[in-house]
Amino acid sequence: MLRREQNELLTQTGPGTVMGNFFRAYWMPALLASELPENDCPPVRVKLLGERLLAVRDTNGEYGLIDEFCAHRGVSLWFGRVEDGGIRCPYHGWKYDVSGQCTEVPSEPAANGFCKRIKLTGYKLVKIGDVLWTYMGPPDSEPPLPEWEFATVPAAQSFTSKRLQESNWLQAMEGGIDSSHVTFLHGRNLETDPLFHGAKGNDYNRADTAPVFEVAESPGGLWIGVRRNAEEGNYYWRITPWVMPSFTMIPPRADHPVHGHFWIPIDDETCWAWSYDYHPTRALTDTERRAMEEGKGVHVAYVPGTFRPAANKDNDYLIDRAGQKAGLTYSGVEGIAMQDASLQESMGPIVDRTKENLVGTDNGIIMARNRLLRAARAHAEKGAVPPGVDPAHQRIRSAALILPPDQPYTEAAKEALIVRPGVRQTSV
């Protein structure tokens, strides 16, 4: 459990809040690069950390994320005309560049320089991999650009998707570091999902239903290790990194691409669940890419034209009670992502953590909250640079491996847990 004020501190990310300022210390995924496919394309409305913004790609290919509303009388610039190196409000023709600077107010004589005094809030938007990243913090504290491996490998090796999740970011992220639910909720999918099946590691998962957990601090967050029995007294370890504020990477299975998530608050009651899938050393096969596009693995199928999952709370996530009874899935909901999302959304928009009853296997979650609270306070009170901002904290990997019983995974798997260009993931 958390006390009410701790729960509020961690879940509120609007402007001026402690956690909101904390998120604003990082480069965050804002939208898919494919949402702004060409110069002068239609702008995209983006809400992040409780701020309504507009993503623009101008005539010269420059990107920017600006206040959605015109400084004149508050019209949404989403209706605007993207032309001649900026976006023009369709109401009275005021024009802005991608930084939010007003460059033209047609009703005023150009000579009086009125437009120079008008500036919309604007944040940088940078394309790395399939993603447009933004930094919404103070300009003088801007950190180095992100170096997550999934975003820096060649395009043919990576696939990224996002889906709308109708819950607070924290309960979504906690699901991502809660390894103990996998055996139950996703157990069957390990066998049936094309992006998971056939790994030797799946056998250990099935055979040993009493996994043992080991959590250790890392410079950027945590290592969450789960071990199960393997042959000859050895252990099968699955090691999940969590990097602040909300990045996780699921341990690999066989030579399948490796996947993981970011959870980015839209506002306090919704978030973007970002899902990436990549292979460090080879191109994704056509079959793999097709499976990802069709919503297999950690991805989902959408309501056409939106990022809302086709199975959502308005249709009871298409729950199949007969399938639940027959054991085709554990919860009756199809697909790993929606199995998670349906349950996390069912907790309510912001779960009341004063009522929960945690157990020993929840230590990963307890420790993540503890580290977030400490880091967010240090950032607020002393201006400390948060863990995870340093690109070195981002050059990490998850791993699955067999180790002798007397070897600590953080040391024995040291090499496996960092990015080694040209070396494939460590997997069983």
Next chain:
Amino acid sequence: MQTESARMASAREAAFRVPYPNSRPRSAHLVALDRACEPFVTHLLRDHPGRLALKLAALPDPVAAATALIAALDGTDLLVMISTSGEDSPAASLIAEACHLRRLPVTVFVLDTPERATELPERLRHLRPYAQMLVRAADPDYVEDMLTALRV
């Protein structure tokens, strides 16, 4: 279309969650495995009647004390072993064995300071088999947070 799920997961309906304490207070046994962590365990006991502690290193006959603790385990919800050095003791393995037989979950907390980062992992191999959950953290306050989170 608005289904039950959509309505029940709304902010409005979240306000109607039944307000009652859905668990009874829990109790935990804290076992200090070495001298260095004893003051810290003493600190954890303050104002918490649900927490009982055993300081093995301070006792003339730790094995006898461990046996007595085992006899008193009924009604305990959680056993937490706390260590700074990662060293093993016969008394600790006795307790761990007894917990295992009773299916009482054991959490081992190891204070993981950077100075001892090299020898500690090696020593942990003694403690590893005892724990359902092993936590290595640099901040001793974490144990207080963990106990609070677990409602003990």
